[in-house]
Amino acid sequence: DAMVIQNPRYQVTQFGKPVTLSCSQTLNHNVMYWYQQKSSQAPKLLFHYYDKDFNNEADTPDNFQSRRPNTSFCFLDIRSPGLGDTAMYLCATWGLTNSPLHFGNGTRLTVT
Amino acid sequence: AQRVTQPEKLLSVFKGAPVELKCNYSYSGSPELFWYVQYSRQRLQLLLRHISRESIKGFTADLNKGETSFHLKKPFAQEEDSAMYYCALSGWDSSYKLIFGSGTRLLVRP
Numbered sequence: 001d002a003m004v005i006q007n008p009r010y011q012v013t014q015f016g017k018p019v020t021l022s023c024s025q026t027l028n029h030n031v032m033y034w035y036q037q038k039s040s041q042a043p044k045l046l047f048h049y050y051d052k053d054f055n056n057e058a059d060t061p062d063n064f065q066s067r068r069p070n071t072s073f074c075f076l077d078i079r080s081p082g083l084g085d086t087a088m089y090l091c092a093t094w095g096l097t098n099s100p101l102h103f104g105n106g107t108r109l110t111v112t
Numbered sequence: 113a114q115r116v117t118q119p120e121k122l123l124s125v126f127k128g129a130p131v132e133l134k135c136n137y138s139y140s141g142s143p144e145l146f147w148y149v150q151y152s153r154q155r156l157q158l159l160l161r162h163i164s165r166e167s168i169k170g171f172t173a174d175l176n177k178g179e180t181s182f183h184l185k186k187p188f189a190q191e192e193d194s195a196m197y198y199c200a201l202s203g204w205d206s207s208y209k210l211i212f213g214s215g216t217r218l219l220v221r222p
Binding site: 031033041042043044045048050055090092094096100101103104105106 | 146155156157158161198208209210211212213214215
């Protein structure tokens, strides 16, 4: 059973039109991450939550925001997507134990 | 600051040849190192973590703190090993971040 679920799998949005990607987890993990992975590149950490404590990476554009209303859900909001935001967006969780991170299948976002 | 360096973008070997994917890191604290694999059109999967000292699919990796390296090795490559391999570092003792290297594409030829 999938433990980290990302919706939708594929999203197409127009330049400048806000979009929200969602991630849910059934693991009750404290830490949730959002990564951006562009074609043929490594995943790049955008931000992460430790419970409700939000940690933004210094080079994450202001255009990218996140919400975590409860332990199970985390959202990535892109306020005004640009063509350069076309990428796979990965959500991951970690439970502060010796277990590894769990990744979702990702949402492939295309900005046209 | 955390940093992971994978110097090779592409490594091409023949089936049955030994493989070594290089990874060097920079971290001032006590790091935890991982290798993740991404097969074509599939999600990232954990392959190895240094604290487990396991051998998965014939791959091993040893943390060398003196050389700040965590190279991934396999004595005999198989075609199904062809994939993208990412070395990653976490600073669980300070920031809970997991930072990835730029990745190495392993191509195993028949």
